[in-house]
Amino acid sequence: MQLKFLSLKGQVNQLSNIIVVHGEDDYLRDRAVEQIKSSLDVQFPELNVSVLSNAVIDDVVNSCIVLPFMSGTRFVVVKNYSAPEGHEQKEREKFLSYAKNPLNSTVLIFSVNKLSSVLNDVASVDYVECNKLDRNSIEKWIIAYCRKCKKNISPYNARLIAEYCLDDMTRINTEVQKICFYSDEEITKDDVDLMIEKDSDIKLYEFANEIANKNADRAFQLANSLLTKGTKITTLVSSVYNTFRRMFYSLVSGMGQNEMASYLGVKPFAVTKAREVAERFSQVKLKKALEICAKADENLKKNMDNNAVVNFMILSLISL
Numbered sequence: 527m528q529l530k531f532l533s534l535k536g537q538v539n540q541l542s543n544i545i546v547v548h549g550e551d552d553y554l555r556d557r558a559v560e561q562i563k564s565s566l567d568v569q570f571p572e573l574n575v576s577v578l579s580n581a582v583i584d585d586v587v588n589s590c591i592v593l594p595f596m597s598g599t600r601f602v603v604v605k606n607y608s609a610p611e612g613h614e615q616k617e618r619e620k621f622l623s624y625a626k627n628p629l630n631s632t633v634l635i636f637s638v639n640k641l642s643s644v645l646n647d648v649a650s651v652d653y654v655e656c657n658k659l660d661r662n663s664i665e666k667w668i669i670a671y672c673r674k675c676k677k678n679i680s681p682y683n684a685r686l687i688a689e690y691c692l693d694d695m696t697r698i699n700t701e702v703q704k705i706c707f708y709s710d711e712e713i714t715k716d717d718v719d720l721m722i723e724k725d726s727d728i729k730l731y732e733f734a735n736e737i738a739n740k741n742a743d744r745a746f747q748l749a750n751s752l753l754t755k756g757t758k759i760t761t762l763v764s765s766v767y768n769t770f771r772r773m774f775y776s777l778v779s780g781m782g783q784n785e786m787a788s789y790l791g792v793k794p795f796a797v798t799k800a801r802e803v804a805e806r807f808s809q810v811k812l813k814k815a816l817e818i819c820a821k822a823d824e825n826l827k828k829n830m831d832n833n834a835v836v837n838f839m840i841l842s843l844i845s846l
Contacts, residue, residue: 527652532663534558534654538565541652543628546636546645549656553695555637558654559603566633569597578604582613583620583644590624590632600632607636609644618644625650659695664688667695668702672713675706679713686715690724731796733762734769738803740844749836759832760823763839767819770843772800774812811846818842 529537531554538561547558568574573595578585586604594600609617625648628634636645645651659667668684687705691697701722709717724732733748752762772790776797779786787794804812822839826832 529652529654531558531654531656532659534561538562542650543630543632544625544634544648544651545654546638546641546651547654547656548636548638548641548645549658550639551656551658551695552639553699554656554659558656559635559637562633562635563601566599566601567597568594568599568601570595571601573597574599575601576603578602580606580608582610583617583624586634587620587624590634591629592632593629594631598631600629602632602634604634604636605638607638607642607645609642614643621645622648658693661685661688661693664693664695664698668698671702672706677706677709677711677713683713683715683718686718687722690718690722729757731765731769731799734766735799735803737766737840737843738769738773738806742840742844745840745844746837749840759836760826762836763819763822763826766839766843767816767823769800770812770815770819772797773804773807774809774816776801776804777807777809777812807846815843815846 527537527541531549531551541562545562547555547562549555563575574597576589578589581589581604586602586607589602590600592600621644628650638645641653665681665684665688668687669679669681672679672684687698687701691701705713705717705721708721729748729752733745733752736745736748749762753759772786772792775781775786775790779789781789783794783797787797790797807815818839822835825835
């Protein structure tokens, strides 16, 4: 059986005794393991739950064939499994051998970032995919969590939380718990801005966007804040260059949103935002903006005064 995380809750009782939970989102993988564990009647967990890290298949099998103590079920979780280099085939053969005849009283779960050749495509094994959720799913999760805490939050503010946390569910879970604890019944944008620390990437994007929007005062404030908190000045200049580069490509490339996001190595929402702002510029002005950023980078390498370089770059871009 192949499942996605969002479908797990409704089908958790249909899973086999061997499950591979895989995907890039650590939080979702941990939640999937907990959901499966909660669906089982594991008595005396201190004796009947084993968590293995960096184990080989022999270690896994040895743990699985132990009978549960005063319980109907034993629960074995294997984290960060990786076959020793050059032994993938032997490891797979051992895994297939156990998978053909597993101990019925043991539920075995692998939690891995990526599916390896050892664990992939085994007929008697169920797979739960835990890749990052799309923005709409994250918004719904935030709204539902707030509702459980008897709080109201608008879709806009839920999306804002997701953006500030770069869609990282580990951060989102922590930040939403915090905001639900401290806010009034209605969670406002002011609550979000006050209590949730924006990821540095978001701050850099906001800084570059304020320049594109010709908001000089706000751009200077953000630049000062970022530099005070340890952002390298080269990173600052680079983020502005990358923002205008996305804007330029959005006008001239003819690529779709997802194709361009993949090409530039950014999230699709960054391309959407770039296109919105790019409409205020001509191709000629965007090309000039890239030249201004390149000149700022060149001046930094010449050890010119950092503040003077950044201030001149901001003023030059805003004057386009």
